[in-house]
Amino acid sequence: MTGLDREGSMQKGTHNKIAVPAKLIKALPKVELHRHLEGAFRLKTLLELARKRNLTEFPLDDEEAFRRIVQMTEHDEPDFLTFLSKFKADWYSTLEDPKRVAYEAVLDAAKENVFYMEMRFSPEHYARKSGFALEAVIEAILEGARRGADEGGVHLAFLVTLGREKLDANAMKRYIKICQKYKERGIAGIDLAGDELNFPPELFGKVFKGLYERTGFYATIHAGEARGAESVATAIRDLDARRIGHGLRTIEDPAAVELARERKIVLEQCLTSNRLTGTVRSIGKHPFPEYYKQGVRVTLNTDDPQIQQSTLNDDYALAAKHFTFGLEDFRRVNIYSLEGSFQPPEAQKALIKKYTAAFDAAIAGAPPTDKYGKPAKNTLHEKTAKRRERA
Numbered sequence: 501m502t503g504l505d506r507e508g509s510m511q512k513g514t515h516n517k518i519a520v521p522a523k524l525i526k527a528l529p530k531v532e533l534h535r536h537l538e539g540a541f542r543l544k545t546l547l548e549l550a551r552k553r554n555l556t557e558f559p560l561d562d563e564e565a566f567r568r569i570v571q572m573t574e575h576d577e578p579d580f581l582t583f584l585s586k587f588k589a590d591w592y593s594t595l596e597d598p599k600r601v602a603y604e605a606v607l608d609a610a611k612e613n614v615f616y617m618e619m620r621f622s623p624e625h626y627a628r629k630s631g632f633a634l635e636a637v638i639e640a641i642l643e644g645a646r647r648g649a650d651e652g653g654v655h656l657a658f659l660v661t662l663g664r665e666k667l668d669a670n671a672m673k674r675y676i677k678i679c680q681k682y683k684e685r686g687i688a689g690i691d692l693a694g695d696e697l698n699f700p701p702e703l704f705g706k707v708f709k710g711l712y713e714r715t716g717f718y719a720t721i722h723a724g725e726a727r728g729a730e731s732v733a734t735a736i737r738d739l740d741a742r743r744i745g746h747g748l749r750t751i752e753d754p755a756a757v758e759l760a761r762e763r764k765i766v767l768e769q770c771l772t773s774n775r776l777t778g779t780v781r782s783i784g785k786h787p788f789p790e791y792y793k794q795g796v797r798v799t800l801n802t803d804d805p806q807i808q809q810s811t812l813n814d815d816y817a818l819a820a821k822h823f824t825f826g827l828e829d830f831r832r833v834n835i836y837s838l839e840g841s842f843q844p845p846e847a848q849k850a851l852i853k854k855y856t857a858a859f860d861a862a863i864a865g866a867p868p869t870d871k872y873g874k875p876a877k878n879t880l881h882e883k884t885a886k887r888r889e890r891a
């Protein structure tokens with residue numbers, strides 16, 4: 501009997517603390533609020549793009565050596581700046597390339613049974629070395645990702661990431677203005693990411709304070725990852741953050757934890773990422789369960805699955821193993837995610853209703869379904885992947 505069948509035979513409400521098997525974790529619909537497209541490229545695609553451009557500064561004939569340059573591997577000591585150094589921007593020959601990586605990244609999320617995703621991307625990354633116009637990059641990514649979402653059956657929105665070490669405040673404002681043209685096509689919010697260590701949040705108050713009132717965009721701010729709790733408190737108070745990327749070190753100041761709890765700030769936790777950036781020594785020492793116990797809205801996310809060589813299912817398995825997370829806990833953090841999504845209230849309500857039905861069906865042992873209610877997602881994905889391989 502499979503784990504899925506075994507769990508499926510249990511009554512709702514009684515299974516919370518029963519270990520959730522890997523197969524059921526995979527079958528659960530999942531909400532992903534924190535995934536960087538630039539950290540979600542397929543390795544094979546990157547190598548193919550590098551070969552196409554004949555980027556001889558990379559080991560083009562040695563996939564393993566190439567992998568060590570663009571992923572965290574067993575050769576890397578966990579470290580924040582080493583992790584950030586894996587994001588390279590050399591790959592793009594034509595706009596078909598960003599379109600393709602976006603398409604593939606959403607299909608890969610579908611394969612993990614991601615139900616709703618806010619995929620973030622950094623237009624500057626694609627424009628920096630290629631010379632592509634920002635609008636052209638944004639349009640290519642929206643188009644490729646949307647096709648992936650339609651094929652894979654994922655509810656999809658976008659966040660635009662602004663890199664702290666890449667853009668000054670005026671450039672950020674220019675980016676945000678461009679983003680406003682793409683609201684209808686799904687850009688739902690703005691993210692501040694990159695080197696928190698050398699670029700603390702207070703440098704960006706002018707960009708983010710009052711952002712929603714000025715533009716209709718909510719913000720999520722990477723904070724409390726490379727810096728301490730004061731960084732989180734500043735992001736909430738002075739940058740009007742509705743969500744915090746990581747917020748791992750909020751725990752260092754009970755007042756900051758209380759601020760996050762009281763304002764219902766969603767902490768986008770990324771367990772595997774935190775271990776690989778050296779922000780926590782081990783998952784057993786992660787503050788996630790303490791936040792959860794105190795009623796802080798913690799959520800489970802990947803961050804950069806390809807760089808980390810992990811999936812969202814792996815992070816769920818870590819929560820099951822180290823925090824004794826059961827099905828009702830998984831349900832709760834996913835509802836936190838949907839309530840923290842940058843969608844208008846009516847859309848949120850509809851998503852939560854649909855999510856709850858999909859979650860109940862999964863724990864009852866039904867095969868996973870996509871956003872159309874069809875069970876065909878993975879089969880479709882595999883067929884598509886095979887077709888692409890043959891092409």
Ligand code: HPA
Pocket residue numbers: 536539693694695696722725773777803804
């Ligand atoms: N921190 C900061 N910037 C990032 C990260 C991160 O974990 N991942 C991608 N960009």
Ligand code: ZN
Pocket residue numbers: 534536693722745803
């Ligand atoms: Zn991140």
